Structure formats: structure tokens, C-alpha cells
Amino acid sequence: MPDATAAAGAAAAGQRAAPGGQRPARRGRLPSVAEADIRRVARKLLTEAGPEAMTLRAIARELGVTAPALYRHYASHEELTDALRTEICLDLAERLAAEAAEVPGEDGLLQLFAICRGFRRWALAHANEFTLVFASPHRARTDGPRPYEEPFGRVFLAAAGRLLTGYDPALPAAESVPAGVRDDLIRYRGELLAMLAGTGEHFPADKLGLGLTYLMITLWARLYGHVTLEVFGNYPLPVRDPDALFDAVLADLARDFGIGDGFAG
Structure with a gap:
């Protein structure tokens, strides 16, 4: 019996001590995984196979852990x-x-259109990322922009501020704005001003009336709609020169701002 007891004790000691004298992880302890690695693998799955492939189980499998380890x-x-x-x-x-920044000078209109072209190029080259951010179902919005929208939105708004400083656009009268959306636009105007405060750009707040806010919303809807149609191949007709069509859309947007003569293409 003493020999058996000693053997059992030695076995227990062996379980507690790992090779090299280190103690092994306790049973049930989840393996450590870095937050940046989780996002890196999630983005890899997204870009290679689309949003549907970005499941917690798939991410965990790529990292060599179980899904519960991600919940840390x-x-x-x-x-x-x-x-x-x-x-x-x-x-x-x-x-x-x-x-x-690559646009010579401080022309707000040309900078805004450089941003629009850059957004389109990015969307076409990163269709799965575009889908996740801009074309997938979201939870219902609460007050204020979603946190991930702000960095992207500030770039557009900063250029719009420079446009309004350098040009005198023809803006819709407040009374021309549909009555059913006025309260929403008034609230959104406050969100835009708060977002612009974080850009460091001087924005002529007196120009951001109800008419301009409405114009900005409708112009974004047209830009976004055009890019979305192109990304998903849903043009209603074959287009041999999509670049020319997009430039025509930008020219139309400039005319809607009442500054079409200043658009050089």
C-alpha cells in the first residue's frame, strides 16, 4: 500500500509539473488570443469569402482556439x-x-470629387468590405451617427466645408424641403456640426441650413446608390465606359450645388 500511495503521489506531482518545471494551464482555462489577431483573421475571412464567412467559429478555428476564447x-x-x-x-x-491632399491648391470642389472617386475605386476593389460597412443589414439607428461612420463622414464633411468656404453655392430654400423630413434634418444638422467640430476645419455653420442639409443627404444617396449599383453589377444596361458615367454623375452633382461652371472634370 505505501508503494501504491507513493506512486499515486508521484503521478499527481507529474500532472502538476510540466516539462522544464513549468506548471501547465489549469483545466478549463481558455487560451489567450490577442484582440488585434481576432480582427486580422476576421478581416482576412471577410476579404477572401465575404461577410457570411466571418463567423466566430471560423475565426476561432483559424486562430487555433475555441469560440468562447473570443468572448474575452x-x-x-x-x-x-x-x-x-x-x-x-x-x-x-x-x-x-x-x-x-493630392489635389493642388485648396479647391474644395475638386477635393470633394477626388474623395468621391477614391470612394468608388475603393468600393470596386474591396467589394466584401464595402458590403459589410455600407450594404449589409444594421441594427436600427439611435440618436447620432454610428461610431464607425464618423471617421469616414468627417473626411467628406471637411471637404464640403472647404467647398462652402471657397464657393457660393445655390442652396435650396428651407421651404422647399419636404415637411415630413424637416424634424429629422434639423436633428441631423446638429449631428453634422458636432462631427465637423472634430475635423479641425473651419466650417461656415451659418451656411448649414435646412436646405443644405437636405441637399447633402440627397447627394450622398445618389453617390452611394451609383456606387452600389456598380459594385454589385446592377447597372440597368451594359456600360462600356463606367468612368465616364461616374464623371457625368459628379458633374450633375456640381450643377445641383449651383457651381457647375467651376467643375473642370
């Missing part, structure tokens, strides 16, 4: 998805700001 950093798949959207928008905002 993200409480849900939606939280991880929002974090990835933020990362993508930060990268996109940096890219678009660089596009605007």
Missing part, C-alpha cells in the same frame, strides 16, 4: 463586426484624406 474581447459577433467596421472606416478615411 467581444461580447457578441455584432460587437466584433462593429469593431471591424470601425477599423475599415479608419483605413478608408486615411486613404480618402490622402486622395484629397
Whole structure:
């Protein structure tokens, strides 16, 4: 019996001590995984196979862990998805700001259109990332922009501010704005001004009336709609020169601002 007891004790000691004298991880302890690695693998799955491939189980499998290990950093798949959207928008905002910076001088209109062209090029080259951020179902919006929208939105708004400073656009009268959306636009105007405060750009707030806010919303809808149709191949007819068509859309947007003569293409 003493020999058996000693053997059992030795076996237990062997279980507690790992090779090299290190103690092994306790049973049930989840392996450590870095937050940045989770996003890196999630983005890899997204770009290679689309949003549907970006499941927690698939991410965990790529990292060599189990799905519960991911919950240390993200409480849900939606939280991880929002974090990835933020990362993508930060990268996109940096890219678009660089596009605007390459425009000679301080022409706000040309900078805004450089951003529009850059957005289109990015969307066509990164269709799966575009889908996740701009073309997938979201939770209902609460007050204010979603956090991941702000970096991207500030780049556009900064260029719009320079446009309004350098030009005297013809803006819709407040009474021409549909009554059913006025309260929403008034609230959104406040959101835009708060977002612009973070750009460091001087924005003529007195110009951001109800008419301009409405114009900005409708112009974004047209730009976004055009890019979405192109990304998903849903043009209603074959287009041999999509670049020319997009430039024509930008020229139309300039005319809607009442500054079409200043658009050089």
C-alpha cells in the first residue's frame, strides 16, 4: 500500500509539473488570443469569402482556439463586426484624406470629387468590405451617427466645408424641403456640426441650413446608390465606359450645388 500511495503521489506531482518545471494551464482555462489577431483573421475571412464567412467559429478555428476564447474581447459577433467596421472606416478615411491632399491648391470642389472617386475605386476593389460597412443589414439607428461612420463622414464633411468656404453655392430654400423630413434634418444638422467640430476645419455653420442639409443627404444617396449599383453589377444596361458615367454623375452633382461652371472634370 505505501508503494501504491507513493506512486499515486508521484503521478499527481507529474500532472502538476510540466516539462522544464513549468506548471501547465489549469483545466478549463481558455487560451489567450490577442484582440488585434481576432480582427486580422476576421478581416482576412471577410476579404477572401465575404461577410457570411466571418463567423466566430471560423475565426476561432483559424486562430487555433475555441469560440468562447473570443468572448474575452467581444461580447457578441455584432460587437466584433462593429469593431471591424470601425477599423475599415479608419483605413478608408486615411486613404480618402490622402486622395484629397493630392489635389493642388485648396479647391474644395475638386477635393470633394477626388474623395468621391477614391470612394468608388475603393468600393470596386474591396467589394466584401464595402458590403459589410455600407450594404449589409444594421441594427436600427439611435440618436447620432454610428461610431464607425464618423471617421469616414468627417473626411467628406471637411471637404464640403472647404467647398462652402471657397464657393457660393445655390442652396435650396428651407421651404422647399419636404415637411415630413424637416424634424429629422434639423436633428441631423446638429449631428453634422458636432462631427465637423472634430475635423479641425473651419466650417461656415451659418451656411448649414435646412436646405443644405437636405441637399447633402440627397447627394450622398445618389453617390452611394451609383456606387452600389456598380459594385454589385446592377447597372440597368451594359456600360462600356463606367468612368465616364461616374464623371457625368459628379458633374450633375456640381450643377445641383449651383457651381457647375467651376467643375473642370
